[in-house]
Amino acid sequence: MNAPQTQSTMPTEARTPGEVLLDIAHLNKSFGGLRVTNDVSLQLRAGIVTTLVGPNGAGKTTLFNQITGHLKPESGEVRWQGQSVLGRSPWQIARLGIARTFQDLRLFDHMSVEDNVTTVMEPAAWLWQGGGKAAKAERRARTAQILARVGLTARAKERAIDLSYAERKFLSMARVLASDARIWLLDEPASGLDRGSYERFLGLLRDSVASGITVCIIEHNLDIVVGISDRIAFLDQGKLLAEGDPKTILSDPKLAAIYFGEQTA
Numbered sequence: 001m002n003a004p005q006t007q008s009t010m011p012t013e014a015r016t017p018g019e020v021l022l023d024i025a026h027l028n029k030s031f032g033g034l035r036v037t038n039d040v041s042l043q044l045r046a047g048i049v050t051t052l053v054g055p056n057g058a059g060k061t062t063l064f065n066q067i068t069g070h071l072k073p074e075s076g077e078v079r080w081q082g083q084s085v086l087g088r089s090p091w092q093i094a095r096l097g098i099a100r101t102f103q104d105l106r107l108f109d110h111m112s113v114e115d116n117v118t119t120v121m122e123p124a125a126w127l128w129q130g131g132g133k134a135a136k137a138e139r140r141a142r143t144a145q146i147l148a149r150v151g152l153t154a155r156a157k158e159r160a161i162d163l164s165y166a167e168r169k170f171l172s173m174a175r176v177l178a179s180d181a182r183i184w185l186l187d188e189p190a191s192g193l194d195r196g197s198y199e200r201f202l203g204l205l206r207d208s209v210a211s212g213i214t215v216c217i218i219e220h221n222l223d224i225v226v227g228i229s230d231r232i233a234f235l236d237q238g239k240l241l242a243e244g245d246p247k248t249i250l251s252d253p254k255l256a257a258i259y260f261g262e263q264t265a
């Protein structure tokens with residue numbers, strides 16, 4: 001693959017992969033006659049950013065959906081820290097410490113920005129804090145901190161549906177920040193962002209990874225891919241064609257032909 005024309009302003013520092021957090025083994029899924037996940041095995045390691053790259057329809061989102069319990073694979077295994085998560089509901093999987101964003105965001109459109117964030121914390125409060133006044137105040141304070149981090153303080157009382165596209169993207173990141181998850185699965189969180197917004201997004205991502213968050217991100221913009229990835233996994237037609245360090249994957253002419261062939265089709 002040809003290297004992107006412009007480098008991100010924030011190059012990736014070397015990060016050392018830790019233990020395997022998510023272990024995806026021989027996963028298979030079809031829709032009708034279409035094989036969308038074809039014997040995919042991939043390990044996501046602690047402390048690093050793994051980027052899923054591939055043409056439209058390659059099966060990237062479908063892979064996330066099988067990890068998070070939104071879709072059931074036909075065969076294969078998904079283990080979180082050694083324990084199978086298959087058969088668990090999305091909320092149970094989220095509780096294990098696996099947060100995600102959606103390509104179509106899935107916000108609570110008619111709720112306020114702050115309530116979109118606070119509701120992420122509420123299940124934990126019910127269990128551990130009894131949902132009392134002090135717990136509620138604490139959640140509000142944390143929400144305010146998170147909204148400040150993503151630049152949405154001034155929009156806290158607005159309805160999610162009234163935000164701009166970029167603001168809605170940052171709100172979905174705020175919800176992930178509020179989750180206390182150990183790993184984030186991000187489905188094209190930077191797509192459609194203007195330059196300023198995506199630099200802000202990259203800063204947020206880098207700070208989060210530096211603080212110990214593990215990330216798996218689906219991204220099409222190769223500038224962003226280069227700017228953030230420690231590992232790249234390349235999917236095409238449901239198959240994992242290659243997995244490795246960014247330099248190796250991005251300089252592979254066969255992968256470039258597949259990627260750019262589809263992009264310009």
Ligand SMILES: Nc1ncnc2c1ncn2[C@@H]1O[C@H](COP(=O)(O)OP(=O)(O)OP(=O)(O)O)[C@@H](O)[C@H]1O
Nearest residue numbers: 031034036054055056057058059060061062063103
């Ligand atoms: N619920 C579904 N029912 C039938 N087919 C589906 C369903 N979800 C996805 N597909 C098909 O499965 C294939 C993989 O889709 P998927 O959304 O995982 O691709 P993707 O790699 O995320 O693509 P993109 O980059 O466009 O988001 C596509 O051909 C898509 O049309």
Ligand SMILES: [Mg+2]
Nearest residue numbers: 060061062103
């Ligand atoms: Mg997708």
